[in-house]
Amino acid sequence: MKLYLDPGHGGTDPGAQGNGLDEKHIVLDIARRIRNILTDEYENVTIRMSRTDDRTVSLNQRTNDANEWGADYYLSIHCNAFNGSANGYEDYIHSSLSDSSQTAEYQDIMHEEITKVNQLRDRGQKKANFHVLRETTMSALLTENGFIDNEDDANLLRDPSYRQTVARGHVNGLVRAFNLERKQDPGGTLYKVIAGSFQSRDNARSRANVLRSRGIEAFITTVTISGTQWYRVQAGSFSNRQNAERRLQEVRNAGVPDAFIVTENVGSDNGDTDNGDSPQPDPQPTGYRITGVTYLSPELMNQYVRGINGNAIEIAGYYLTFGEYYGIRGDIAFAQAMHETDFLRFTGIVEPEQNNFCGLGATGPDNPGASFDTPREGVMAHIQHLYAYATTKPLPEDYPLVDPRFDLVTRGSASTWTGLNGKWAVPGNGYGQSILDIYERMINSSIDNLEDVRQNVREA
Incomplete structure (x- = not known):
């Protein structure tokens, strides 16, 4: 499957603006995350992006590039703006298409999967005569991921873990629509010992310091649950369940009776520990990134x-x-x-x-x-x-x-x-x-x- 991924705007065109955020940065970050999840986790997916950094790319350049490349699907990522009072998520296909078309079927799937996780008001599936929907020769979808000038939507969009969730929703839709297969996992299962979850980072830091003072390695990760960010104290990762159980007992003996084990397949994604306030563009790398998930135990x-x-x-x-x-x-x-x-x-x-x-x-x-x-x-x-x-x-x-x-x-x-x-x-x-x-x-x-x-x- 050949996916053309189009983060809207860029360069001299910031797109929608509000609450200290520029659309061009937000959508580039979401698009990169979509690319990284697909590349890391799924077989037989080739991705081309209209831009991989903060540069100006015309609408004609975007659609011509996708058409000449022979993409199977065109996915354009955007945020919305109105007057500060509007909020929510919506997506678009071209206005000439029937509800029974292949493109409409893809929209049904994408809309369902994205709205399952994005915590935004569902503004519905729509049609429009946008250039990227009209001039592409393949099925195309444009998603509007919240209103950047709405305070509630903007507070979500500035959270890196939320942008990861939005990206995961898009990926889930693509997986269903195109029957993508997961890559073989070379690393097996990891058992992570969690020594507490806190809404205050200071409280999490105090817990981690207590464990370190008793010779137990601990650090803080973040996870978003039902729209709320939690700071988790992690006290070890093991591929052997028995080793994890031993560490769990050590943590409990150190005064954390409510510690527990989380089981994960290596290569799965459970949020982003980035604590920055807004995404910053960097050049698109080629080959293996230095940043990312550790796959081997x-x-x-x-x-x-x-x-x-x-x-x-x-x-x-x-x-x-x-x-x-x-x-x-x-x-x-x-x-x-x-x-x-x-x-x-x-x-x-x-x-x-x-x-x-x-x-x-x-x-x-x-x-x-x-x-x-x-x-x-x-x-x-x-x-x-x-x-x-x-x-x-x-x-x-x-x-x-x-x-x-x-x-x-x-x-x-x-x-x-x-x-x-x-x-x-x-x-x-x-x-x-x-x-x-x-x-x-x-x-x-x-x-x-x-x-x-x-x-x-x-x-x-």
Whole structure:
């Protein structure tokens, strides 16, 4: 299925404005999230976007591009505005189409799935003579996701977790309409120990600090339930249920009797931990993004490395924990560490006792780079350094800054692993490709051995 994804407006055309928000930024963020969910989770979907950053693209350029590319479906993402009093969601197909047309059938499905989750007043399914609906040769739908000049709608739209929910609603409609198949999950099931949910971030931070003071790793994630944002304290992720149960008991012994376990399939999406007030555009990357979900479990990553280096210490759990917290692909970061350390054999200039798994600051024999007190701190520094390259957002506050070179990075200058070429490693030709090669080999090894791992877990 070839999807042409069209975030409206852009560049010199901000679109609708209100409550400190510009439509062009909101819809670009939603469109990116749609693209990322489809790319990460579904087979046989090719996506082309009319714009991937804040640039001006004419209506003719958009529809001509989609027609020449031969898209199967055109999806245009917008927000509405009127006089501040109107609110809600609506969608459009072209006014010439009958209610029994294929395009109308797609609209029925999309409308149903989007309105199931978007928490907005349903203004109905409509028809109009919009350019993008009239000049496209394929079925096309334009969605109006709330009124940006309405305070209630705008408060939802400025929440990243809400925009993720809107994107998921669009994806759910596309999955039904085009019978999309989910990708095979190489990572299995994760069991996450939740040590409390709070509407106050300060209360969540206090709970996390208490657990850390008792030697239990904990960090804060966000989840939106029935339109309300909650701050969850997460105290570990495990692919082995029994290990999760043991951690749960530790948390309860630490004074949290209402702790519980959440079961997730790796690769599922449960909201966005981004705490920014408004989406900011960045260039569209190609290839694997540095930010995103960690797919491989720590057990599988550690198992793969032990097959190469039987004396390797186990650090994959830290890559999952800090990868999840900072929104960084912890499994690919782990592959980068294996590339930098020769699978933890440390055959280069960095010594094992430095706990420097990514070569931070190492330039030669006279400068072997940074040192960290523990493997945990070394992994945290690695993830923070990737965060600096991949985003322009402020560093979350729940962990201290331990990366000594964080402020030396040009923020947001590499959103993909191949974008690290010439930056992390100089000249670095093929650096990112080497990391991804290790990652692909880990995936293949994990798929080959997944049944054996699951059998061992069942017998444990």
